[in-house]
Amino acid sequence: MAKNIIIIGGGPAGMEASARLDALGYTVFLVEKEKALGGHLARWDRLFPEGKPAGPVLDSLVGNLGNTKVLLESDVLSLNRLGDSFRISLSSGVSVIADAVLLTTGFDLFEASKKEEYGYGIYDHVVTNADVEEFFRTGGDPRIDNPQRIGLVHCVGSRDEKAGCRNCSKVCCATAVKQACELKAKFPAATVYCFYMDLRMFGRGYEDLYLKAQKEYGIRFIRGRVSEVSERIDKTLQIKAEDTLSSTPLRVTLDLLVLMAGMRPSREGTKVAKMIHLATGDDGFLSSLDGFGGMQATSIPGLFVAGAATGPKTLPDTIAEARAAASLIHEYLQKS
Ligand SMILES: Cc1cc2nc3c(=O)[nH]c(=O)nc-3n(C[C@H](O)[C@H](O)[C@H](O)COP(=O)(O)OP(=O)(O)OC[C@H]3O[C@@H](n4cnc5c(N)ncnc54)[C@H](O)[C@@H]3O)c2cc1C
Numbered sequence: 001m002a003k004n005i006i007i008i009g010g011g012p013a014g015m016e017a018s019a020r021l022d023a024l025g026y027t028v029f030l031v032e033k034e035k036a037l038g039g040h041l042a043r044w045d046r047l048f049p050e051g052k053p054a055g056p057v058l059d060s061l062v063g064n065l066g067n068t069k070v071l072l073e074s075d076v077l078s079l080n081r082l083g084d085s086f087r088i089s090l091s092s093g094v095s096v097i098a099d100a101v102l103l104t105t106g107f108d109l110f111e112a113s114k115k116e117e118y119g120y121g122i123y124d125h126v127v128t129n130a131d132v133e134e135f136f137r138t139g140g141d142p143r144i145d146n147p148q149r150i151g152l153v154h155c156v157g158s159r160d161e162k163a164g165c166r167n168c169s170k171v172c173c174a175t176a177v178k179q180a181c182e183l184k185a186k187f188p189a190a191t192v193y194c195f196y197m198d199l200r201m202f203g204r205g206y207e208d209l210y211l212k213a214q215k216e217y218g219i220r221f222i223r224g225r226v227s228e229v230s231e232r233i234d235k236t237l238q239i240k241a242e243d244t245l246s247s248t249p250l251r252v253t254l255d256l257l258v259l260m261a262g263m264r265p266s267r268e269g270t271k272v273a274k275m276i277h278l279a280t281g282d283d284g285f286l287s288s289l290d291g292f293g294g295m296q297a298t299s300i301p302g303l304f305v306a307g308a309a310t311g312p313k314t315l316p317d318t319i320a321e322a323r324a325a326a327s328l329i330h331e332y333l334q335k336s
């Protein structure tokens with residue numbers, strides 16, 4: 001008899017693992033709380049470092065799902081062990097018994113309004129990285145109205161003790177550099193500044209993107225944290241910062257401020273983890289067995305994790321983890 005697997009979270013990690021396990025002949029139930037699959041990928045326009053459109057990447061993940069049973073708009077009401085199996089009950093009234101469970105509940109974007117000093121949700125021309133993706137994807141946002149002076153602030157809600165988020169979100173330096181170039185291409189007369197603490201351009205091709213941003217697009221990189229933003233009567237923004245390389249205090253007037261909101265633990269993912277007594281780390285992300293060979297396993301036999309549920313991650317790393325989890329689940333089910 002085919003064995004059942006439940007995958008909770010229909011983002012890139014959940015879809016990739018579903019496709020792999022479906023192809024191996026398992027009966028896969030993919031549970032997603034939203035109306036559609038895709039997770040955060042469905043919100044992005046183009047992907048760093050090359051600027052590849054996100055749409056076809058998403059379409060290919062969905063297209064590979066095969067016979068996966070997709071359960072949309074399904075909140076998890078309970079998840080518990082039943083001997084060696086697991087039982088899940090969903091808000092739709094569906095209940096499934098499974099031999100293995102994979103948590104791919106992803107991340108939440110940091111709520112930029114929590115950093116009151118930046119004025120997100122208060123000042124007219126302050127937006128987030130996710131808003132910029134939406135602007136390029138849908139073609140319109142009244143807050144982004146032919147800006148001539150644009151500032152991007154790195155590390156918003158990351159590496160910030162005061163905001164309760166010590167971790168680096170890994171993806172937002174590359175996203176900032178990519179968006180700085182895109183905004184410059186869209187508004188060629190604009191001066192574009194990136195205010196950064198450190199530039200963490202660690203991935204393949206990222207350094208080239210950074211060089212291109214400086215040489216081809218003339219993006220101005222300023223090392224320093226923006227301490228304060230205020231709105232003037234004409235709706236322009238006055239920001240205070242310090243150039244920490246030259247120890248010079250700066251005041252810059254901008255027409256648009258973009259906040260690089262970081263990756264936070266998924267609230268809904270944490271709720272499900274609590275139901276099954278899976279621990280979370282000090283950073284709030286789900287705990288795997290260890291950070292080396294046991295990255296996709298957990299302390300609970302038959303329960304696995306993959307993708308941004310265990311910490312900030314790029315898409316290629318997410319997909320690689322999903323494949324690793326699928327292979328581990330296969331191994332586990334062959335033995336059990
Ligand atoms: C602004 C920004 C831009 C980015 N751009 C890039 C880029 O250009 N290139 C790149 O490589 N990476 C990029 N990333 C990173 C990329 O978005 C992540 O690597 C990827 O989304 C992680 O996929 P995931 O499936 O683990 O999580 P998610 O995309 O967060 O998907 C998780 C899914 O699980 C669902 N879910 C959560 N809890 C439950 C529950 N209890 N029940 C049911 N469903 C649940 C959610 O609704 C969601 O659909 C970017 C990140 C940010 C913040």
Ligand code: SF4
Pocket residue numbers: 154155156158159167168169170171172173174197198199200260262
């Ligand atoms: S990736 Fe860059 S912007 Fe994002 S938290 Fe790390 S250092 Fe800050």
